[in-house]
Amino acid sequence: MNLVASSAKANAALHLSGVIKRFGGHEVVRNLDLEVRKGEFISVLGPSGCGKTTVLRMIAGFEYPTTGRILIDGRDVSRLRPDQRNLGMVFQSYALFPNMSAAANVGFGLKIAAMADRDIQRRVAEMLELVGLTGLERRFPYELSGGQQQRVALARALAKKPAMLLLDEPLSALDAKIRLSLREQIREIQTELGITTLFVTHDQEEALSMSDRVAVMNSGRVEQFGTPLEIYNRPATRFVASFVGTLSVLKATLLDPASGSVEVATATLKNLELPQGLARGDHLSLAVRPEAIRFGARKGDAILRGKVTGVGFYGSVIRVRLIVGNETITIDTFNTQLSSPPSRGQDVDISIDPKSMFVMRAE
Structure with a gap:
């Protein structure tokens, strides 16, 4: 028996082991293993239909795994009802009671738990202050903005001091400015309380900016689980590389495996880190992030020539599209007065550090 591994599992806030979920003959979650440490903020990121919400619903108890186990603080909760798991959950649709005030919504779970009225009032006041809604206690949901309603839902989820907080795409119905403000507030509250949090989202910016670690899901599996920097800078699979962040891909042919030399468009690139088992003449894909490309010819970099096809202004960033050979690539450069x-239509040289390229076998 591996005592170190057993100890790590015992100290985990959440441990999923061999979890499979089938609906009829369709397997939507496939042999999932996931371990979350106490106090971590974890995002489960992936496209629609990848199984991320099903994972959250199984942890919450709204669905049961077909096989596998779910442990919370070392206790197997795989077959327990939602009310037996001591979890707080915030939904995308707010799910507030329309006939109750903000204070009544926050205190609802406490009332069901038969807490004394004085204690309920004190706890509700603490929670509304925590989410910045002091003074709005008597307002009904229809009198609150979307962001305020979601903060009431967050306060309600935290009121019973749950062992873990589950967030099911809670920001997707809000406009961009409120979404940015609320995600910062959620992270601040989570850090202040030290509560273990699992956040489901399809928004890569949310996942990368808020999380301690990110689990990227695709077709029912976790393809990579790591810190935001690891996910973005060192993607483990082609899917992760393409789904997280913007990526440009150039077709290439391997010239020399020993020196890492490839031919792309009309240029030869050297010193690339190549996958194992490649041979001369193999077709490859070279992927690069838009911020890793620079205008002009720089010594030691891969130098390519292309024609500008479009320029987009995004405030602090200017995004330039150009054709290199037969491929379109994207460059992000800071907007400065210098x-x-x-x-558009201009021929330009661009430079790419070979170390910033992801080399993948061509599909």
């Missing part, structure tokens, strides 16, 4: 972006 330089101007190239014009």
